[in-house]
Amino acid sequence: MTTLQVMFILLGSITLAGGLYTVTARNLFHGALGLIVALAGVAALYALLEASFLAAAQVAIYIGAIAIMIIFAVMLTRGVMGAYPVKDLWSLAVSSIGTVLLLAVLLVTLFRFNWPQTTPAAVPADSIAQLGKALVDPNLYVLPFEVASVLLVAALIGSAYIARDKK
Amino acid sequence: MVPLTWYLVVAAVLFCIGVFGALARRNAVAVLMSIELMLNAVNINLVAFWRYLEPDKIVGQAFAAFVFIVAAAGTAVGLALIISVYRSRDTVDMENVDLMKW
Amino acid sequence: MNVVNDPFTWAGNVIAQWLGGFLPPVGVDVTMMVLRAGVLGVFALVMFMVMTWIERKGVARIQDRIGPNRAGPFGLLQPIADGVKALTKEDITPDHVDRVVFNAAPILSSVAAMIVFAAIPFGPGLIGADMNIGIFYILAVGGLGIIAILMAGWSSNNKYALLGAFRVVAQLVSYEIPHVLSIVAVVMLAGSMSMITIVEKQPVWFLFVLPVSALIVLFSGMAEIGRSPFDLLDAESEIIAGHHIEYSGMKFALFFLGEYVHAFAVSCIVAALFLGGWRGPNIFGLTVPYLWFFIKAILVFNVMVWARGTLPRLRIDHLMAFNWKFLVPLSLVNLIVVAVADRLAQAGGLAAGTWPWALVMLVFNLAMLVVALALVGWAGQRARRAAEPREMPEVETHDEAHDAEHAPIAAGAH
């Protein structure tokens, strides 16, 4: 077992533990903190995959913006020190069985597929510049990229309209 | 080097945790958090494929970046809806929000 | 000579060689990492003490006082006395707090400020980790402090703490936008996010190339660390210290530490991005890069102290308007103007990084600044003219005068 593998197991278990805590915590604020741990774990996994830009973007976007919005919503919807029950036992059982089945299907498919075993090539040194070029390259992503900005504007207008005080 | 399958397993488990949360929780905000977990699991896959299969092309990273946008837009609208429902109906319990059911 | 020019690398090599005598290469690597991290962290803590001393002396001089002068020469030992006091003070944890989150919040607050130093370039090669995302890492990690504030506000179970946390977070996230947008302009001209490369690309300081960006980064940086005149964080007179209302003793000191370490980090960032980092003339044939960097960072911090000692606290609506209606549009325009001006100058045959090129950029920047200020002046005049005939209600004008009178006193009360 190499150092990298040990690191991976450590970070992977932190991520999964955070995720598990997110969905099981009775206290919603604690759940949101669990989510932050899971998101940080995912960022660390990106770093392990040498996707340095995405790792920092994960911290900046998910933890720095989305998690804060979620915590705002938790507080705005009377989340202060409140306990929130899960559904009744029947639907709890159904959803856990469904989840376990889904996981089994995913894992079986995953291990039956013949993934390439070779050591991957090194990441090019200018991968960030490449990403920047690809985003404005007419042959690659310029259209989705501009559409994304329209989507963001639409999301802002829509949600600001929904959330605003209507007098 | 960490085998590719390890990443895929972690992503699969994280995705299933998210699915469980989305199904089992009653609180709308908690459901939204579970959806974030699912999106992150997808992103781990995208980045892992980029790293192991085609590190010299930028596809995986670009897609992951677009997932960021969609996740942010979705969260913004979702939370706005939740806040709006909370203000008009005083609850964030998914069971009680059935205006559009029938 | 090398010992003086770069004592840290030299010492590192000596220690690594000594360790290599009885440790395997991996062990040496890990030990050196821990050592470097330890040195950086302790440096941040020491700088916290130095910063508090400089700030108290500086503000005292501005207010025609002497400042700390009892503990040691020039009161230099005052920070240590404060540390001992914080250590031995009773630490009250109120009954209804959420203990785990309550205790984790101050730790996260100071950790978020400290790990920024991993990517600060103190000299060529003298950096914790020269990542290819350097500046973006700093921005991303700096945002973790916001989570700490939310944790503190929520776990205190106190309405003032929660209210204060909300206000602060609204302020911090708002000011993050112009901060980041202005730094994008720097990355554009440097062609890299690595802090080392950014400094190396500054034969002409970016202060002269991007003065508008520099000003915005300084202002929004001051707002992000919640310093006066943006110190609504601990507006004692309004929301009784906001999110750290329930904290006492060492935990309060940790929040304080986070604030000052973050302040020094922002000074370092401004020095590295706009003041040419470690670049400076040789002294007696020695390059002493770390010394130049240190002097520049301290100078930037002194500007912050100066602002704190001089300006009254902003009202929160003014604060938000200043950000969203002035800084954000200005930084967006700045980005476009810089991109266009750089292209124009390069098309005219001026190579990037030379003085003629910098002069063209400077002219464009100053023109933009003049237009922006003229617009603000015009909008202000229009607002005043619109307000005059209506005869503002008596109460409100009185309140404003009242605020303005007391703000400087409150700001200097530390």
Add this chain to the structure above:
Amino acid sequence: MLHDFAFVGVFFLVAIALAGGPLILAWLIRPAKPNPIKSSTYECGVETFGDAWVQFKVQYYVYGLVFVVFDIETIFLFPWAVAYSQLPLFAVLEMVLFILILTGALVYAWRKGDLEWV
């Protein structure tokens, strides 16, 4: 690259130790004499009334929204800025278009009064 991130991880742990150490030290040597008055919620000496939950303005959330939109914008601006000097002119103009579209969001929020602190 991985080495750099390993250093960041180590530094994170060291920073936690440096922040937590004094806390533990203080816990060992400080006095602890709590009493009901001391450990009650602090409200300027007035008796606490109600719980900590008070009605918060949605205003905070709208600020958060505008922030998220612009924060996302920056993650796309950074790779573009890194590649800036290698890009043709039309690529620069595409990014200007991107910025202008998102400025539309700011203009909307401004016109609708979402940026006013009320």
